[in-house]
Amino acid sequence: MTRYLTKARVAILAALVLLALVPIVSPEVFYIDFLLLLFMYTIVAAGWNIIGGYTGYYSFGHTSFFGLGAYTTAILISKLGISPFITFPLGGLVAAVFAFVIGYPTLRLKGAYFAIATLSLSFALQILALNLTPITGGGEGISLPLPPWDIRTTITIIYYIMLVVYVATIGTTYLLEKSRIGLALKCIRDDELAAESVGIPTTLMKFIAFLLSAFFPGVAGGIFAYYATYIDPPTVFNPGISMFAIVFSMFGGAGTVTGPVIGSAILFTVDLLARYTITVPGFDLMVFSAVAVIIILFIPKGLVGILREKTGVRIP
Amino acid sequence: MAGEVVALTQALITGVLLGGMYALMSSGLSLIFGVMDIANAAQATFAVLAAYIAYWMQTLYGIDPFIGMVTSAIALFLIGVALYKYMVSRVRGLMAFALLYMLAMFLENTMIFTWTNLYRGIRVDYLTKSIGFSGIYVPLDRLVGFLIAITGFGILSYFLKYSYLGKAIRATMQNPTAASLMGINVRFIYLFSFGLGIALSGFAGTILGIVYSFNPTVADEWIGVMFAIVVFGGLGSLMGTFIASMIIGIVTSLVGTYASLIWSPLIAFAILVITLWVKPSGLMGRKI
Numbered sequence: 001m002t003r004y005l006t007k008a009r010v011a012i013l014a015a016l017v018l019l020a021l022v023p024i025v026s027p028e029v030f031y032i033d034f035l036l037l038l039f040m041y042t043i044v045a046a047g048w049n050i051i052g053g054y055t056g057y058y059s060f061g062h063t064s065f066f067g068l069g070a071y072t073t074a075i076l077i078s079k080l081g082i083s084p085f086i087t088f089p090l091g092g093l094v095a096a097v098f099a100f101v102i103g104y105p106t107l108r109l110k111g112a113y114f115a116i117a118t119l120s121l122s123f124a125l126q127i128l129a130l131n132l133t134p135i136t137g138g139g140e141g142i143s144l145p146l147p148p149w150d151i152r153t154t155i156t157i158i159y160y161i162m163l164v165v166y167v168a169t170i171g172t173t174y175l176l177e178k179s180r181i182g183l184a185l186k187c188i189r190d191d192e193l194a195a196e197s198v199g200i201p202t203t204l205m206k207f208i209a210f211l212l213s214a215f216f217p218g219v220a221g222g223i224f225a226y227y228a229t230y231i232d233p234p235t236v237f238n239p240g241i242s243m244f245a246i247v248f249s250m251f252g253g254a255g256t257v258t259g260p261v262i263g264s265a266i267l268f269t270v271d272l273l274a275r276y277t278i279t280v281p282g283f284d285l286m287v288f289s290a291v292a293v294i295i296i297l298f299i300p301k302g303l304v305g306i307l308r309e310k311t312g313v314r315i316p
Numbered sequence: 317m318a319g320e321v322v323a324l325t326q327a328l329i330t331g332v333l334l335g336g337m338y339a340l341m342s343s344g345l346s347l348i349f350g351v352m353d354i355a356n357a358a359q360a361t362f363a364v365l366a367a368y369i370a371y372w373m374q375t376l377y378g379i380d381p382f383i384g385m386v387t388s389a390i391a392l393f394l395i396g397v398a399l400y401k402y403m404v405s406r407v408r409g410l411m412a413f414a415l416l417y418m419l420a421m422f423l424e425n426t427m428i429f430t431w432t433n434l435y436r437g438i439r440v441d442y443l444t445k446s447i448g449f450s451g452i453y454v455p456l457d458r459l460v461g462f463l464i465a466i467t468g469f470g471i472l473s474y475f476l477k478y479s480y481l482g483k484a485i486r487a488t489m490q491n492p493t494a495a496s497l498m499g500i501n502v503r504f505i506y507l508f509s510f511g512l513g514i515a516l517s518g519f520a521g522t523i524l525g526i527v528y529s530f531n532p533t534v535a536d537e538w539i540g541v542m543f544a545i546v547v548f549g550g551l552g553s554l555m556g557t558f559i560a561s562m563i564i565g566i567v568t569s570l571v572g573t574y575a576s577l578i579w580s581p582l583i584a585f586a587i588l589v590i591t592l593w594v595k596p597s598g599l600m601g602r603k604i
Contacts, residue, residue: 056410058410058413060417102589105589105592105593106592108596109592109596111409111410111413112354112355112409112410112412112413113547113592113596115355115410115417116355116413116543116588117588117592119357119540119543120540120543120544120588120589121585121589123537123540124540124585124586127581127582131578131579239536243417243421247418250414280429281428281429281433282424282425282426282427282428282429282532283429285421285425286422286425286426289418289419289421289422289425290422292418292421292422293403293415293419293422296407296411296414296415296418297403297407297415300407300411
């Protein structure tokens, strides 16, 4: 067992070194771009996984947190000229505060009710962003000032920032998995009443999970706004982002550390390929949602769940 | 009449007509939610599919949309039954919601893929006029939509209250185990209710296509409002759904008239959040 873990650690370290080397080695910006977006979706998926996978509260509106982070960064940079390195974590905090506010009415709800509430709130936020024109620029969106470097340098810098957040998100999930909090969350997922009766402070635990789960997508949204240099409500409050987060996590294995990482890597690539092979609008999401239906019906435990059963090793 | 009275009356009439549309759109959702506790996230998408069926029958073959409406309702009943038998019955609760959400996405994007995102409308020549008196206008298509909604609701309530099948459905709604002990085939009731619920979106969708212009993505705008209505009205209560539709329709219209059109789409969501906060069982529902 110890040897297995050491091997795993070496592999993770090697993967990290490889990922860190990509911008230096890669001849084309395309690959850096691809990995950057993959990290972004993984962060949202891994964030979702904390409340959805571990706690069993399926949020269908994670795009809210992403969009709030994006708007925080966009507004602070374009109107107040604040440094992006300050706005990124601030975006995460704004998302977490929003999670705290909506957590009070929604975290008491069970099953599909929580899903409906979070889904509706993400629609409501998009409408708000469209209509609060003085703050958000309405449907015209917000253009951010261009970063002061050339394209390759800019993308490389953003790549490293995204990589750091990516590692931080997965690292947090890993620590959670190993901690008593993670155990408490899993208890809540399996049987909330029982969890409460053995003395787990369920409300507090759910709030911790929801806030963490909102924070990282918020940060990712901010980085995305800086990277895209332009955001509007349909792009950052996009129900598709919520859907990606859910399906990526479920495909890899909801409630596992590695699940969202593996799921995102495979499905994001599939989605990209579908988008590049047939460019008719709707095709990529058609393929993607068909895959999602198959996952829900036939492999609800995800790839990691299957691997655990097959190998007998408890992969984190 | 004084201008203010006219404006208020107009706002109320528009609200009631909108409420009728909401009621029709939400009836199937309410039925499925009430009977088998499944939040059918695909309900609005099926309504849009129905609008397309009626639209293509009219455009390609010149068939009257009201015949198209019945056809799409029958088609959707069959689709609903098949969907329940082969997919939905395999999962429950939250996973059923997730499954139907993904199916909705699949259907929506298949429609975008085949029929593009272009806005279309079903044109009914004999319904393009408005009835007007003393400065108040009632568009005929909305009025007919409202009457169909009322009639449909009446028939559905009568069916649930007095027919044998309707009684069996209500018994299953109250307690599936007890119902099956009384000799009710609960699996059949689920199958039938799901098909019926989806079929109701056949009527709703066609009216939607006549009254508004539509494309595959309008389903996203509708489904949030429909969930708000069903939750606000209370689970398992058709009457609650109807009252909730009227309240949300009228409030939306009043806000649109007196405050700003900007805020009217948020009314439903605000009511949803307040309901979930204050009284999650809704106006007339059983406790959840």
